[in-house]
Amino acid sequence: xxxxxxxxxxxxxxxxxxxxxNDNPVYKLAEHLFVGxxxxxxxxxxxxQILKPNLIEPFQAGPSGFEGFMLVFGLVFGLMxxxxxxxxxxWMSRWPIALSVGFGAGIALTAEMQSNIIKQLHxxxxxxxPGTEVFVPATGELVKQGWAxxxxxxxxxxxxxxxxxxxxxxxxxxxxxxxxAYFFFSIKHEGAMGVTARAGIWFLxxxxxxxxxxxxxxxxSLLIGRMQxxxxxxxxxxHINLIGM
Amino acid sequence: MLEKISNLDRRIIFLxxxxxxxxxxxxxxxxPMSYTPAVRNIxxxxxxxxxxSVVVVSGDYDPGSMPELYPMNLAIVxxxxxxxxxxxxxxxxxxxxxxxxxxxxxxxxxxxxxxxxEKTYGEDFIFLGYxxxxxxxxxxxxxxxxxxxxxxxxxxxxxxxxxxxKGITNLKDVDLVVSLxxxxxGMADSWVPVGQTRYNFPLAGGCxxxxxxxxxxxxxTGQLTGLMAGLKGAAEYxxxxxxxxxxFELGSASAGMASQSIAHIVIVIFIIIGxxxxxxxxxxxxx
Numbered sequence: 001x002x003x004x005x006x007x008x009x010x011x012x013x014x015x016x017x018x019x020x021x022n023d024n025p026v027y028k029l030a031e032h033l034f035v036g037x038x039x040x041x042x043x044x045x046x047x048x049q050i051l052k053p054n055l056i057e058p059f060q061a062g063p064s065g066f067e068g069f070m071l072v073f074g075l076v077f078g079l080m081x082x083x084x085x086x087x088x089x090x091w092m093s094r095w096p097i098a099l100s101v102g103f104g105a106g107i108a109l110t111a112e113m114q115s116n117i118i119k120q121l122h123x124x125x126x127x128x129x130p131g132t133e134v135f136v137p138a139t140g141e142l143v144k145q146g147w148a149x150x151x152x153x154x155x156x157x158x159x160x161x162x163x164x165x166x167x168x169x170x171x172x173x174x175x176x177x178x179x180x181a182y183f184f185f186s187i188k189h190e191g192a193m194g195v196t197a198r199a200g201i202w203f204l205x206x207x208x209x210x211x212x213x214x215x216x217x218x219x220x221s222l223l224i225g226r227m228q229x230x231x232x233x234x235x236x237x238x239h240i241n242l243i244g245m
Numbered sequence: 246m247l248e249k250i251s252n253l254d255r256r257i258i259f260l261x262x263x264x265x266x267x268x269x270x271x272x273x274x275x276x277p278m279s280y281t282p283a284v285r286n287i288x289x290x291x292x293x294x295x296x297x298s299v300v301v302v303s304g305d306y307d308p309g310s311m312p313e314l315y316p317m318n319l320a321i322v323x324x325x326x327x328x329x330x331x332x333x334x335x336x337x338x339x340x341x342x343x344x345x346x347x348x349x350x351x352x353x354x355x356x357x358x359x360x361x362x363e364k365t366y367g368e369d370f371i372f373l374g375y376x377x378x379x380x381x382x383x384x385x386x387x388x389x390x391x392x393x394x395x396x397x398x399x400x401x402x403x404x405x406x407x408x409x410x411k412g413i414t415n416l417k418d419v420d421l422v423v424s425l426x427x428x429x430x431g432m433a434d435s436w437v438p439v440g441q442t443r444y445n446f447p448l449a450g451g452c453x454x455x456x457x458x459x460x461x462x463x464x465x466t467g468q469l470t471g472l473m474a475g476l477k478g479a480a481e482y483x484x485x486x487x488x489x490x491x492x493f494e495l496g497s498a499s500a501g502m503a504s505q506s507i508a509h510i511v512i513v514i515f516i517i518i519g520x521x522x523x524x525x526x527x528x529x530x531x532x
Binding site for chain 2 (some may be wrong): 020021041042045049050053054107108111112114115116119120122123172207210211214215216217218220221222223224225226227228231242243
């Protein structure tokens, strides 16, 4: 990035962070600029990388038969999206929307079923038998999990406590049952069912906490990225690079 | 006093966080680094690939997620080039295309500077660029890569003309796919359900920390070979690479780890202080 670009980026970063003190016109300017630039950036992308290679160039090549029909079909349905701007014929935009929704649901249905339901169900059916052999990625060996494995494996923690271990398996199986019990409303949550459902709430709370922790980590990472830019690249243009990067 | 703490001006907290991030970047304290099996598995998998193996690297991110994903992109392509593996880059996100290209050129320069090895476009790496469609593109790649990407983006030549693409028809012919994903389309909605589950190729991932909890279940089922989560995942990979190949320098992710840890400590301290103040003021008002 040249010096001018670095300065523009640095000043816009500071303008956006000025919101942390208070809302102000400089922040608003940077915010609106970002929205406009993002929209402007997508226009040539849409032309050069979507419309031109997928529609214009195939037309110029002189398509025939089914290929030509599909191009005209795509063009007409694409244009029908734009009828939303004209109230009298806005109903026509529902057709391409219906096509998109139907196509999206169709392609997602089998994939989601296989990937997120069947595979995850399979992943939840875990052995609680300490004698079961498990794969240890670090060593590439099959070893017995549990106490039997600890005696024989150099990577005991992997076998017993970490991924694939007996304790983890038990936690996963019990957590799954407890969370499902919490969301099962056909039986009153009292007695054994109540205890299990309450444990389900605890599992859910822990998972929300983990998710929030990851979110905090991500936001701090973004701040670190900007700080590295400001203290390194930006101050570097004034020969006072503070972080040596 | 307790009420003052309970109603602390949030700008004071922002100031503490700013110092917690900036000072470690300047003074560079050394903090220990731990390694997770999820990252180590990717590293080991790449280490065990034969020279000449083909790896697809999908840069499905944008400048907004660059601080987390670019360092892991750079680290993994450094590793792939050092191992003499062939790289096909592609993007499900339009702004990701220039970032993927930048990462490969930067890694190629690093490799030349550190080990004197030069890499050639078309033989060692190729850019397929951005394609709209998310899961549909992955499905096309599973059948025929040239249908989804007839031309490369750098030279606009048919991809079948490049030496790297000899013998590569679809995703079943590649030895590893690495998806660096910031959201949708990405791993959770495209590469895992449509790609890996349907075409059964080894898939490794890199993601922002926000999306990591959504992806961890795919590790346990084996749908993901490994996962680099956020800046920490990138730092782990950088360190593993630098340990194995000491001429490579650590990158921006490792440089940011001390800031990350200290900022987390500051946040935890504020959470504890806030909770203690809350419960004490509640007890005072309801004796």
